[in-house]
Amino acid sequence: xxxxxxxxxxxxxxxxxxxxxxxxxxxxxxxxxxxxxxxxxxxxxxxxxxxxxxxxxxxxxxxxxxxxxxxxxxxxxxxxxxxxxxxxxxxxxxxxxxxxxxxxxxxxxxxxxxxxxxxxxxxxxxxxxxxxxxxxxxxxxxxxxxxxxxxxxxxxxxxxxxxxxxxxxxxxxxxxxxxxxxxxxxxxxxxxxxxxxxxxxxxxxxxxxxxxxxxxxxxxxxxxxxxxxxxxxxxxxxxxxxxxxxxxxxxxxxxxxxxxxxxxxxxxxxxxxxxxxxxxxxxxxxxxxxxxxxxxxxxxxxxxxxxxxxxxxxxxxxxxxxxxx
Amino acid sequence: xxxxxxxxxxxxxxxxxxxxxxxxxxxxxxxxxxxxxxxxxxxxxxxxxxxxxxxxxxxxxxxxxxxxxxxxxxxxxxxxxxxxxxxxxxxxxxxxxxxxxxxxxxxxxxxxxxxxxxxxxxxxxxxxxxxxxxxxxxxxxxxxxxxxxxxxxxxxxxxxxxxxxxxxxxxxxxxxxxxxxxxxxxxxxxxxxxxxxxxxxxxxxxxxxxxxxxxxxxxxxxxxxxxxxxxxxxxxxxxxxxxxxxxxxxxxxxxxxxxxxxxxxxxxxxxxxxxxxxxxxxxxxxxxxxxxxxxxxxxxxxxxxxxxxxxxxxxxxxxxxxxxxxxxxxxxxxxxxxxxxxxxxxxxxxxxxxxxxxxxxxxxxxxxxxxxxxxxxxxxxxxxxxxxxxxxxxxxxxxxxxxxxxxxxxxxxxxxxxxxxxxxxxxxxxxxxxxxxxxxxxxxxxxxxxxxxxxxxxxxxxxxxxxxxxxxxxxxxxxx
Numbered sequence: 001x002x003x004x005x006x007x008x009x010x011x012x013x014x015x016x017x018x019x020x021x022x023x024x025x026x027x028x029x030x031x032x033x034x035x036x037x038x039x040x041x042x043x044x045x046x047x048x049x050x051x052x053x054x055x056x057x058x059x060x061x062x063x064x065x066x067x068x069x070x071x072x073x074x075x076x077x078x079x080x081x082x083x084x085x086x087x088x089x090x091x092x093x094x095x096x097x098x099x100x101x102x103x104x105x106x107x108x109x110x111x112x113x114x115x116x117x118x119x120x121x122x123x124x125x126x127x128x129x130x131x132x133x134x135x136x137x138x139x140x141x142x143x144x145x146x147x148x149x150x151x152x153x154x155x156x157x158x159x160x161x162x163x164x165x166x167x168x169x170x171x172x173x174x175x176x177x178x179x180x181x182x183x184x185x186x187x188x189x190x191x192x193x194x195x196x197x198x199x200x201x202x203x204x205x206x207x208x209x210x211x212x213x214x215x216x217x218x219x220x221x222x223x224x225x226x227x228x229x230x231x232x233x234x235x236x237x238x239x240x241x242x243x244x245x246x247x248x249x250x251x252x253x254x255x256x257x258x259x260x261x262x263x264x265x266x267x268x269x270x271x272x273x274x275x276x277x278x279x280x281x282x283x284x285x286x287x288x289x290x291x292x293x294x295x296x297x298x299x300x301x302x303x304x305x306x307x308x309x310x311x312x313x314x315x316x317x318x319x320x321x322x323x324x325x
Numbered sequence: 326x327x328x329x330x331x332x333x334x335x336x337x338x339x340x341x342x343x344x345x346x347x348x349x350x351x352x353x354x355x356x357x358x359x360x361x362x363x364x365x366x367x368x369x370x371x372x373x374x375x376x377x378x379x380x381x382x383x384x385x386x387x388x389x390x391x392x393x394x395x396x397x398x399x400x401x402x403x404x405x406x407x408x409x410x411x412x413x414x415x416x417x418x419x420x421x422x423x424x425x426x427x428x429x430x431x432x433x434x435x436x437x438x439x440x441x442x443x444x445x446x447x448x449x450x451x452x453x454x455x456x457x458x459x460x461x462x463x464x465x466x467x468x469x470x471x472x473x474x475x476x477x478x479x480x481x482x483x484x485x486x487x488x489x490x491x492x493x494x495x496x497x498x499x500x501x502x503x504x505x506x507x508x509x510x511x512x513x514x515x516x517x518x519x520x521x522x523x524x525x526x527x528x529x530x531x532x533x534x535x536x537x538x539x540x541x542x543x544x545x546x547x548x549x550x551x552x553x554x555x556x557x558x559x560x561x562x563x564x565x566x567x568x569x570x571x572x573x574x575x576x577x578x579x580x581x582x583x584x585x586x587x588x589x590x591x592x593x594x595x596x597x598x599x600x601x602x603x604x605x606x607x608x609x610x611x612x613x614x615x616x617x618x619x620x621x622x623x624x625x626x627x628x629x630x631x632x633x634x635x636x637x638x639x640x641x642x643x644x645x646x647x648x649x650x651x652x653x654x655x656x657x658x659x660x661x662x663x664x665x666x667x668x669x670x671x672x673x674x675x676x677x678x679x680x681x682x683x684x685x686x687x688x689x690x691x692x693x694x695x696x697x698x699x700x701x702x703x704x705x706x707x708x709x710x711x712x713x714x715x716x717x718x719x720x721x722x723x724x725x726x727x728x729x730x731x732x733x734x735x736x737x738x739x740x741x742x743x744x745x746x747x748x749x750x751x752x753x754x755x756x757x758x759x760x761x762x763x764x765x766x767x768x769x770x771x772x773x774x775x776x777x778x779x780x781x782x783x784x785x786x787x788x789x790x791x792x793x794x795x796x797x798x799x800x801x802x803x804x805x
Contacts, residue, residue, distance in 0.1 A: 163774075174759050
C-alpha cells in the first residue's frame, strides 16, 4: 500500500525511482545507489528527496504525472546567506507539475522560507550550486521582476509596509507590467478599478481597503489577505505561499483557503509553506515535502493521514521505518 | 560726533549718536560719514542698506508710524551686523555667496505690465516683487471684520495700534533686519476675536524682475506680512512664492509675522517654487498665546539658495504646534530649514516632521531644528523627526536636530534618519513584476507624500503633487 522511495543523488534525476524498504534509517538513506559518492568526507548530510512511486500519484490524481507539464524542477539547490556566506540550503530537490498542490513543512530554521526566497530571487541569498528550471527556462538567470512576469508569485511571510503608495496604485503598476510584457494595452486607473473590484470579494475585503497604503497599519491577517488579493489580481503559474496561515483566525483561514482553491486550475500549481496541518485540511495537497534539518522528504497525503507527524528525527525514523507491502 | 563714532562700544548702544546719523539717510548724505561707519560695519551690508533706503525715499511708499518705527529699529541692527560667514553657526552649512558676490539692487516699483493669471478659488492677494497689486487680488469673500491689505489702509486706529505693539519686538538675523529696512509696505491680515474664516486666504508672492544667469545682477524684493488673529479667531493662510519666467536670478527676502491670540487657530501652508537660480530667504516668526494652535506645512522645491527661518515663541500654556516640511533639491540647490521653538509655559504639545530629498550630486539640504524647553515648560510633549533621502552620490544633507531641555517633567523625543530607498520595499515591487526604475519612482514620489497630504486644501495638494512629479521626472529618467 504505502511505499516509500528514496532517490538521492545529485546526478540522478528525481524521476528515477528506486523502490527500497529498510528497517534502518541510516540504511534507508544509504540504500539508494550512487549514494556512496554523496557520503564522502563532507560532514554535512545532504538533503534527500524521497519520492513516491509513480503508481501512487497516478492513483491519486488519475493522470499519469509524466503526461502533465513540468512546471518547476529544482535540482540540488545550494544557497548561502550573501553577507555571512553561511550555508542554508544544502542540496534541495523538488519537482512540481501543473495542477499540483505541494506543501513544504519543517522545523523552524530548516530552510523553508529561504528556499522560497531563493526561488524568488531575494538579494539576501546567493545560490552556490544546483539548477532551477521553471517552465523550461533557467530561473536562476532571471531577475526577480522577470521571474514574477514569467508566472512565479510569492506571498511573503511578513509583507513589508509601503507608506505613500496605495494598494490600488501598486496593483495597477504590477498588472500593467504584466500587460506590457504580453503586448497588451495597459489599463488606466478607472478601468483597473472595474477589473479589480470583483476580486475583492474573493478575499472578503471591503472597497475602501484599496485606497489605503500598502500594508500600512494592517494587521498580520490583513496583510496575508492582501497577498492573496495580489495573487488573485495578477495570477500565477506557480504560487508560493509562505506561511499564509500564520496569524489568521479560523474564518480568515477558511476565506484564504477558499480563495486559493478558487484560483487553482489544472494548469497552475501552488507550493504552500506551513507549520500546521489545519490549512492543509482546506487546501488538499498532492504532495507534502518535509524539510527536516536538511532532509526533504516527500509524502503522499494519503500516507500522511495514517500517522502522526513528529519533527524529531527519531520519530521520523520510526515513521520512515514503516515498512510497506 | 566723530569721537563717539570711533569707539565701537558706543556705536552699538548709544541712542543719541545713531539716531542723528540715521536721520541723515533719507537726505543725500555726505561722503564722510559712511567711511567712518564702514570701519565698524560690514561694507557690503552697508551698501545694501543704503540702496534700500535710497529706493524707499525715492519711490512713493507709505510711511505710517509702525512702518517708520520698524525701519528705524532695523537700521540700527543692520549697522552692527556683519554679513554671515561660514564660521557663524547659523550659516555653517549654508553658502550665501550667491547673494554676497552679486550686485544687489532693490525693486522699487512693481512691473507695469504683468502677465500673471491667478487660478485660485480662494480669496487671494497678489504681491509682485514685494509690492501689493490689488488689481490681481480678490478679497471679496472674506467675512466682515477681517481685514487684508496694506498697513496704511487699515480701517481703524485700534488695529494699527495693536499692530505697532508687535512690530520690532523680535530680533531675527541680518536678513530679518534688511527686510525691515527695505520693505515698501506691510501686508496686514487681521482676524477679529471669535471670527472663524471658512475659506483660506491665499497670498501669492510673484517674482517677476530678475537678471539673467551670469549677469551678476540680483534684484531684491522685501515682502512683509503680518497676521494678527485675536482670541478665538481661526484662519488658514496659504503663502505661495512663485518665480515667473524662465530661471531668472533674483533675491526674495521675505518676512511673515504671526501673532496668535488665546484659543486661536492658524493653519499656515507655505509653498516655495521660486526660480532655480534665485535666492530665497524667508523668516516666519510666530507668537502663540495660551491654548492656541499653529500648524505649518511647508513644501520647498525652488531656489538655488533657499533658507527658511522659523521662530515660534510660546507666550501661554497649553499650546499646540505642528510643523511639517518637505524639501526637494533636484539640481544644484541648497534647501535650508532653521527652526526654533521656544517653550516657556507648561503643557505645550509640539510635533515636527522634516523630510527632504536630494536628487543631485551638487544638491544640499540643511536642517537645524531647535526646541528650547525652558524651566517653566513642565509637562511639555515635544517630538521631532527628520528623514532624508539621498539619491545621488555626493549629495549632501546636514541635519542637526537639537533639544535644549531645562524643565524636568517633560516628554521629548527626536529621531533622524538619512538613507537611500529601503531595500525590502524595493524588493516587494520587484517580486510583483514591477521593474526597478518604476519602483524607485513610486517610492521617491511617495516619500514626500507624508508631508504633502497634510496640506489642508486638495486643490493646493494636487498642484504641489503635479509640480513635484514633474521636477522628479528628468532625475528619474537619468538614474536607473
